[in-house]
Amino acid sequence: MINPxxxxxxxxxxxxxxxxxxxxxxxxxxxxxxxSSVFVAWTVILTLLQIRALAAGPARYAExxxxxxxxxxxxxxxxxxxxxxxxxxxxxxxxxxxxxxRVGGRRLPNLAISAPNFAAWAVLSAAxxxxxxxG
Amino acid sequence: MSKRSNEPFLWLLxxxxxxxxxxxxxxxxxxxALAFPLGWLDGPGYEKLLVLLRHxxxxxxxxxxxxxPLFHWAHxxxxxxxxxxxxxxxxxxxxVFCYGGATVGTVVAACLxxxx
Numbered sequence: 001m002i003n004p005x006x007x008x009x010x011x012x013x014x015x016x017x018x019x020x021x022x023x024x025x026x027x028x029x030x031x032x033x034x035x036s037s038v039f040v041a042w043t044v045i046l047t048l049l050q051i052r053a054l055a056a057g058p059a060r061y062a063e064x065x066x067x068x069x070x071x072x073x074x075x076x077x078x079x080x081x082x083x084x085x086x087x088x089x090x091x092x093x094x095x096x097x098x099x100x101x102r103v104g105g106r107r108l109p110n111l112a113i114s115a116p117n118f119a120a121w122a123v124l125s126a127a128x129x130x131x132x133x134x135g
Numbered sequence: 136m137s138k139r140s141n142e143p144f145l146w147l148l149x150x151x152x153x154x155x156x157x158x159x160x161x162x163x164x165x166x167x168a169l170a171f172p173l174g175w176l177d178g179p180g181y182e183k184l185l186v187l188l189r190h191x192x193x194x195x196x197x198x199x200x201x202x203x204p205l206f207h208w209a210h211x212x213x214x215x216x217x218x219x220x221x222x223x224x225x226x227x228x229x230x231v232f233c234y235g236g237a238t239v240g241t242v243v244a245a246c247l248x249x250x251x
Contacts, residue, residue: 018221031219037211040156041240043164044201044208048244050167051197054188055251058181068172077168084164088157098150117157125162131187132166132179 032083033090039083042076092117145210145234152207159200194248201244202237209233 017023021031053064067073095117096110171178179187187193213233217223 016221021219031215034211034215034219037208037215040152040160040204041208041212041236043156043160044205044240044244046168047163047197047201048240048247051188051244051247051251054181054185055247061181065172068168074169074173077164081161081164081169084156084160087153088161091153091157121158121161124158128159128162129166133177 032086036083036087036090039080040087042080043084046077088121092121145206148203148206149210150207152203152205152210155199156204156207160204163200189251194251198241198244198248202241205237205240206234209237 021027050064053061068077092114096108096113099113101108101113166176166178170176178184188197210233213229216229217226222229
């Protein structure tokens with residue numbers, strides 16, 4: 001006797017293209033957001049190299065500054081800045097979804113949660129710039 | 136007894152690193168990698184920067200700025216490799232590369248900041 005289930009697949013695993021994330025803008029945006037982490041890691045490496053150059057003396061630090069002015073580094077760092085800002089904006093916009101705050105039984109609007117994040121970003125950026133550039 | 140997952144802890148590091156990098160990295164990159172080297176803005180001189188760097192608060196700040204974002208990277212990059220390239224079968228190698236890299240980076244940052 002023929003068992004009808006014999007001809008049915010045991011589990012269905014459609015093969016997804018490796019480039020699935022290129023098929024829609026939202027998918028691409030998702031992958032770009034995830035890819036921003038690579039530029040976050042690069043920023044850490046750059047910071048560590050800068051600390052090492054600073055510790056090695058004025059001559060080495062001047063060399064480091066020259067290196068930063070090379071076309072390759074300028075392009076890389078401009079791209080990194082774009083991605084790091086992209087990360088910041090998407091991160092703060094996600095905050096209301098990650099953190100649901102209810103006041104008096106009502107959910108706070110998204111803006112009430114993302115706005116303080118953006119404000120903190122502005123204040124901290126200004127504070128860092130002030131510490132580095134005062135007198 | 137089921138094995139306890141360390142995923143929540145890793146997610147916490149990812150999340151903390153996400154906040155730190157979102158709040159602090161854009162201004163750091165803008166000033167130190169573009170505005171100061173290109174002379175758009177007057178940056179601090181070598182001596183001033185060294186004094187700033189040697190302050191204990193700055194060292195703690197820089198350790199946080201370097202460490203947590205690396206764990207943020209490790210977590211995101213891990214899932215980008217899993218889903219983007221669909222290579223979850225290499226998960227052991229990927230985990231060692233990502234979290235190992237973040238740990239090594241943290242140790243390097245700590246040694247560097249300690250020795251100045």
